[in-house]
Amino acid sequence: MSRHVQFESGLSMTGTNADARIAIKPSEEGATLIALYNAITGQSLAGATANKKAQKGVALAAKELVNSKGAAVVVAGSNDVNVQVLVNAINVALGAYGTIIDLDNYSKQYQGSDSSFQAFLAAAKSGQVGVAFFLNSNPVYDYFKAEDVKAALKQIPFTLSFAQRADETASELTAIAPASTFLESWGDSNPKEGLYSIIQPTINPVFKTRQVEQSLLTWAGNNTDMYNFVKNLWSTQILAGSTKNWDAVLQTGFEYKGAKAATAPAFTGNAAAAASAIEASSKAIAGEFELKLYEPSALRDGRYANNAYLQELPDPVSKVTWDNYAALNPKDAEKLGLGEDGKVTVKANGVELELPVVQQPGQAQGTVSVAVGYGRTKVGKAGNEVGKNAFPFASIINGTVQGVAKATVAKASGTYQLAQTQTHHTIEGRNVIRETTFAKYLKDPNSEAGRFTDNHKTYDLWNKYEQPGHKWVIAIDLNACTGCGACIVACNVENNIPVVGRDEVRRRREMHWLRIDRYYTIEGKDQDLTKEKEIAKASADLDFEDVTVVHQPMLCQHCGHAPCETVCPVLATVHSSEGLNHMAYNRCFGTRYCANNCPFKVRRFNWFAYWNDSRFDNYLNNEFTQLVLNPDVVTRSRGVMEKCSMCIQRIQAGKLQAKIENRKVKDGDIQMACQQACSANAIIFGDANDPASEVSKALRNERVYYVLEEINVQPGIGYMTKVRNTFEA
Known part of the structure; x- marks a missing residue:
């Protein structure tokens, strides 16, 4: 199992996922790095940290890094060049270049330059700039000296922004030429050395916009449209010597010309000078x-x-x-x-x-x-x-x-x-979260994750549900989940879940199903x-x-013995033959008994007609999310209870597609929105009645447990115990 050690000031999302984390002040980051360099290389550069916790963390981390040479890397979040130089020196000592770090097949996505922008401002102020275009740039807002930017812009005869609205910078310029989104445009990209991809439009332009490249071609006197421009470029240059033609590239979407052999360049920086500069800059911010x-x-x-x-x-x-x-x-x-x-x-x-x-x-x-x-x-x-x-x-x-x-x-x-949305102090001893260390897990995989057992006699008030066809369930791996929230946004968009605003969230009325x-x-x-x-x-x-x-x-656990179902007076929430807890919106008249009886507190009530809230662009017609209402899901009105449906519209679509093709539903045919959005594959959905399905395999894992299993609600979602690769005493 890999091990991740984090040194940082504030608790970041990365820090929450670390195996070991040491809190340090920003002025101590450089000193901690110097100590790490000394511990790994055997040098004795001045300025090493005096923080006892950091010293202990550095000693343990250095030992691990040295023992994993060629398979270890140090990453810095600092924008200070001297810090980066010292990190490069450490990674050379660890043999990370050519193995972990590949400088020959590099990413081209983040290549901003602070010095270039400062040079632009200086040139503009002195009257050396005649025209300036701004694309995906808003320096009047996000540059730390907005007044300097405004002063420079006043000295430029013609300025133009491609922003889709009169933002902080665009409103200061001569003209605005709103650009189309990538969903409306032809184009290409070269995000990584050797990898070329095609950008193809998926919708017609929604507003009166024109893509940037088309504007530049037109202003340059070239009347070629972007489709033919991209096609000619690829046919004559990128696909030269390739067996693919233009039509084949449109289907695959990319052309990969192969990776170069990764090399391990020699370190030519001055580690001692970098450490000295780090020590000086650290003193300037210490307080x-x-x-x-x-x-x-x-x-x-x-x-x-x-x-x-x-x-x-x-x-x-x-x-x-x-x-x-x-x-x-x-x-x-x-x-x-x-x-x-x-x-x-x-x-x-x-x-x-x-x-x-x-x-x-x-x-x-x-x-x-x-x-x-x-x-x-x-x-x-x-x-x-x-x-x-x-x-x-x-x-x-x-x-x-x-x-x-x-x-x-x-x-x-x-x-x-x-x-x-969460301000808890205690979970009152309930076994909601289970975590263990890697060392304990190796000794006994069931040490923390064992299923709940109780020898006393139990009595059921529920009838036995037969599920002869499908039984839809979920497995969630707490080790994989980073907490990023991509699943929440995906669920919102897929199921037309409205935003409610700051004041309603303060009243605990957020509508998130997940x-x-x-x-x-x-x-x-x-x-x-x-x-x-x-x-x-x-x-x-x-x-x-x-x-x-x-x-x-x-999210809704789709319990086999669902407490919500027994208290609904109008059968608005009922159990299906496929293991789902259904909501019939047009039956619900808002007693909220079900929410009171839900031990997981995952049901949401529409206190108001949130979709008609004039404070928000309810149909999200902006540059990032255009016309996103899902026609397969109704919008809910005031007085209705709602919650996760396991994307039942996707389940039905998958079953109908299989029926059209005259076959059974295969594992993987149906994916929930949250599952599809999860980059870590932490959420696995499928049919428990298929023993070969991924979810069945996952739920047989020895780390699996069920939240509040002891109250016999029989949840349909299994969690896998969190395992940390901590340093053992």
């Missing part, structure tokens, strides 16, 4: 509080801010929607006198912002993390004025933009309630943390830095 900026996993740099689905997607760690915030260690929040719904004023690099606070376990003490991508003002009615713009906190260090800084944090007056619950294990105490006195005692002794996290997708 009582240190700020760390990060991109949220959904909105990224803010380009997706008008997508209401993504605004309402809970952050994988904090479970906050519709806002950014200042993440503080609970101990720091206590020192500042912050209670529930507190606010702070954060000052860094001459910029001041007032932000709500999240008391975040796993956050390094003396640090504050703030997400960028919020605070848009001209993005659309769903994304305007959501959160605060944190990009001005950034600065230029060693020629590159950096998101770390010395900061001051002070308590602000007033309160602000964040819209969180949620991902996040559970903390705080290391260091064995007390019964279900008792208030013990919680207080444990809290006093802990620094809340050493936490482990498990992400658990939770």
